[in-house]
Amino acid sequence: MKERNGLRGTSEAHRDVPATENGGPFRGGWADTALKSPPLPGAAYAAKRRSAVSERFPGERIVVPSGGLKVRSNDFDHPFRPHSAYVHLTAEEGSSAVPDSVLVFEPTGGSHAVTLFTRPRSPRDGGPNGTEFHGDRRYGEFWTGRRRTLPETADALGVEVAARDDLDRALRGNVPTRVLRFEDSYVDARVPPSPQADAELVVFLSELRLVKDAWEIGQLDGAVDCTVAGFHDVVGELRHATRLERGERWIEGTFNRRARLGGHSLGFDTIAAAGAHACVLHWMRNDGPVRDGDLLLLDAGVEADSFYTGDLTRTLPVDGRFTDTQRRVYDLVHAAQSAGIAALRPGARYGDFHTAAMRVIAEGLDAWGLRPYGASAATAESDLYRRYTVCGSGHMLGLDCHDCAGARGETYLDGVLEAGHVLTVEPGLYFQPDDLTVPEELRGIGVRIEDDFVITDDGAVCLSSELPRDADEVEAWMAALR
Numbered sequence: 001m002k003e004r005n006g007l008r009g010t011s012e013a014h015r016d017v018p019a020t021e022n023g024g025p026f027r028g029g030w031a032d033t034a035l036k037s038p039p040l041p042g043a044a045y046a047a048k049r050r051s052a053v054s055e056r057f058p059g060e061r062i063v064v065p066s067g068g069l070k071v072r073s074n075d076f077d078h079p080f081r082p083h084s085a086y087v088h089l090t091a092e093e094g095s096s097a098v099p100d101s102v103l104v105f106e107p108t109g110g111s112h113a114v115t116l117f118t119r120p121r122s123p124r125d126g127g128p129n130g131t132e133f134h135g136d137r138r139y140g141e142f143w144t145g146r147r148r149t150l151p152e153t154a155d156a157l158g159v160e161v162a163a164r165d166d167l168d169r170a171l172r173g174n175v176p177t178r179v180l181r182f183e184d185s186y187v188d189a190r191v192p193p194s195p196q197a198d199a200e201l202v203v204f205l206s207e208l209r210l211v212k213d214a215w216e217i218g219q220l221d222g223a224v225d226c227t228v229a230g231f232h233d234v235v236g237e238l239r240h241a242t243r244l245e246r247g248e249r250w251i252e253g254t255f256n257r258r259a260r261l262g263g264h265s266l267g268f269d270t271i272a273a274a275g276a277h278a279c280v281l282h283w284m285r286n287d288g289p290v291r292d293g294d295l296l297l298l299d300a301g302v303e304a305d306s307f308y309t310g311d312l313t314r315t316l317p318v319d320g321r322f323t324d325t326q327r328r329v330y331d332l333v334h335a336a337q338s339a340g341i342a343a344l345r346p347g348a349r350y351g352d353f354h355t356a357a358m359r360v361i362a363e364g365l366d367a368w369g370l371r372p373y374g375a376s377a378a379t380a381e382s383d384l385y386r387r388y389t390v391c392g393s394g395h396m397l398g399l400d401c402h403d404c405a406g407a408r409g410e411t412y413l414d415g416v417l418e419a420g421h422v423l424t425v426e427p428g429l430y431f432q433p434d435d436l437t438v439p440e441e442l443r444g445i446g447v448r449i450e451d452d453f454v455i456t457d458d459g460a461v462c463l464s465s466e467l468p469r470d471a472d473e474v475e476a477w478m479a480a481l482r
């Protein structure tokens, strides 16, 4: 901030107002602005998930914090994003989420009483938090905006609600307790760790998210639709991006604008990788130029207000037409992705789609005569092709982009696909610019194609089918938008 009114710099200009004993200039004169909060649409589904937690852990206290604010620099925080397990059990949404909230399942008889401990509104005057409203830049409503009242939160989420300040009371007593750790330092300090019990809770909460219910699938569908809109925006801006020194940043900003407009935020930082940057799997620096003749790999996802996210990748010829070599690589990745998609069905092993995709890649590379180590061909049996593919061909998708990461091998990576699983299929080929094992014309080409799928009772549905996928369709789409 420039010098203004005699104050210099943001910390001077925005320093917290000193606390006043009696409310000072803020005392009295405030209207009652309580609202009637309709139940959030996901609340009924969250109630069922809480019942599942209750059934799994009878007689035990279960504590699931939302997490809190994290400092970005000095007196500014990163935007708040609650833990996905907390979101799953509350259906809390977007900017209504309140840092330092804690969901407590208290055993009662054969079941649990569930209470959400959260921050009430900042009182305008008086009371123990009388100066928070104007004096607390992290939580005061003068600084950060209106929160819901506790009754409003109870109505919106359909849970009992109490003030966070009363949490201590809820954690007392000699009750076996499991905590989702490392999200709330107060809770962690207050409840002695039970490493095995706490680890089991992580696994359970992660596996509870494997099969998505109808509402979650609707949310993912919406997040993917908005992500598709962001890809359209980017194609419309590609020509302009070629005129800028850091065109990748323009691409990133273009997509991110759509994410903020149509959703809550991003599921992950946008990957806008032009030219050889496409060979870096998570190129998020996005500080390079976007040049005609190169490919642009855009891997991006809009996170909806419900916090469910899309995750799509397209690799686009910047000037609208693939070169013969680019198209050869693109077509092979496209064929691999198609083989992976064809392997999606309930009852298939989770690993099958990856194996199917990699078989196409390996055989394709072999047909090109690509023999990275002399006699050893890159076949499906030898895994040398991994030099050019590196990672798996997909992952579960949901509240986290890489969803359900705490699930056990037998329920996820070594498990079987079930109706309601939502996952990505995203094979790629990445020929590093300095890889002497490939012909020069391939060096610096990276291609990934990624779509999002729901497993159904008899197959799979692509949530992102509106986004052109094969090379001809991509060129036609780009020609129409440029």
Ligand code: GLY
Binding pocket: 268, 299, 300, 311, 395, 401, 426, 450
């Ligand atoms: N966007 C990260 C991934 O596709 O896994």
Ligand code: MN
Binding pocket: 311, 394, 395, 424, 426, 450
């Ligand atoms: Mn992905």
Ligand code: MN
Binding pocket: 299, 300, 311, 312, 313, 450
């Ligand atoms: Mn992705």
